[in-house]
Amino acid sequence: MNLPALVLQLLLLLLLAPLVSGVIKNWKAKLQNRRGPRPWQVYFDLAKFLRKDMVISEHASWVFSFAPYVVFLTALLTGLMVPMVHTPAPLSLYGGVLAVVGLLALGRFFLALGGLDPASAFGGMGSSREMTLSAIAEPALMLAIFTVAITAKSTDLSQIALSTQSATGKLLNPAHVLAFAAMFVVLLAETGRIPVDNPATHLELTMIHEAMLLEYSGRHLAFMEWGASIKQLVLMTLFLNVFFPVGLAGPGAGAGALGLSLLAFLAKLLALSAAVVVVETTNAKLRLFRAPDLLSAAFVLATLALLSTFLFH
Template identity: 40%
Template sequence: MRNALGYAAVVGQVVAVVAGAPLLTGWMRLVRARLEGRAGAGVLQPWRDARKLLRKEPVTPVGTGPAFRVAPALLVATTAVAAALVPLLSTATPVSGHADLIVVVALFALGTLALALAGLDTGTAFGGMGASREMTVAALVEPTILLSVFALSIPAGTTNIPAIVADALGQPARFASPTGLLAVAALAVAVLAETGRIPVDNPSTHLELTMIHEAMVLEYAGPDLALVELGAQMRLALLLGLLSSLFVPWGIATGASWAALAAAPVLCAVKVAVLGALLAAAEVCWAKVRLFRVPELLAGSFLLALLSVSASYFLNGAS
């Protein structure tokens, strides 16, 4: 029964991320539109856009190689594997032992690298520019994610993410400590950068001076573009889910209980929807920072993550 429950949790996590990611994007667009005084296109609009793109003929630019053709599928695949590892619904799954912090971050980095290589493979100025900017951002974001979660792993004594979440469920006061506050601030900024949101990037513009992610995918069309957009939406949903699992872990199943597993998707959807609404509301009030100020912002988040690790080490060493 435990194995059946674990496999059901893994399948549920992957299905929830794949099917719910476009809905999350539509929800965030709707919240932003309402705050700006517009009606909005509706929550299901990303699925309508994907259906329209899937009906079109794929177009491959002349001179591109395997990197351009493989990148969309690799982006979706790496995110789906990460979704199976991150404890969104349950901490007791058959793959929990492999859900190490470094493995999950490496999967995110592999998807980023695939898109950067695809941008370079086109041989266009926009593709090279976007790839260069993306790798600059990734060089600061990935260490920040590692340090933020590592700060939470020190009290648990392991870098296994399900074990960190299970340990945190028994000590809710930990989130109000200096370690928790610094780590959540650093990880929140890293999520904004990793998903290409304001103030680091603007996903709704193609202006040359501002775009990072969009510059790498300008040459995609049809089903390939649908996969790229789905991969980006999945990364956003998964990172918000990781943020909620680490800092608001209540509702995640920890034992062999079908009732707890049945309630976990609802609670996870509510937490991610709230985080998405807060992010959309913040984007209405924020302005995108200048490109040359982005490294300063990310360096600040890295410093917060480093301080959270130091605080965790000294506080747990003192106790």
């Protein structure tokens, strides 16, 4: 294990994640002819939440207070397993894609329990919807990743990135393109974006993620929000560096190469954020029971991707 790399990636995760959320919020406002909050407003929000007193529901048990830490820590840990500016990722050995998906599911499990615990109907509604949609999204996610994992003959994310990098033209392989598309849909769903969920809403009947957080306050809320933005960054990194590892520094790269790789990563991240902003602005949120159609479409895309690996292998 490479300790400096680990600490650097940890800092990058902690600091970059809120900024990505802020940038998306800001650009979205711009695109909708509003001024919007400054991109770094999210940092101030988090600091404010951390300082605030907490109100905990009288009905809640220890699970309620335990959940924010699980959400936050699992998101951080998965971030260390995904290659961000160089391969292999710091904790590559401890788990590949299956562990990443598993740990994110562990965070979601406790998030949903935290939603149910204060006995409010909103929380239960949010938990139920979150678990339902993620259950539908998971096979598509897995199948998309399997498609690239099969080509790389490994479930190790760094190996997959290396394998995609090694063969030029692989990026234009039909299997890869289809899996890429499927993964983008899943990314929108898993990060709670329009058309599946609306991060800006607090309207009872439409919210999913926010409904589970309604009873959280103070530092618990801060960890929940921060965890969610780290999870978003992790999924975006997974999407960018596993499916599109352009500019990613390889093993044993020098400081200059690492710097370039970081720049490439930031550029890709901003481009992806812009794509998310465009999708969020040009689409309306789907009704809850239409969202599975979208996710099934992602599953079908991923299946086609798999079939085309079969054909072109």
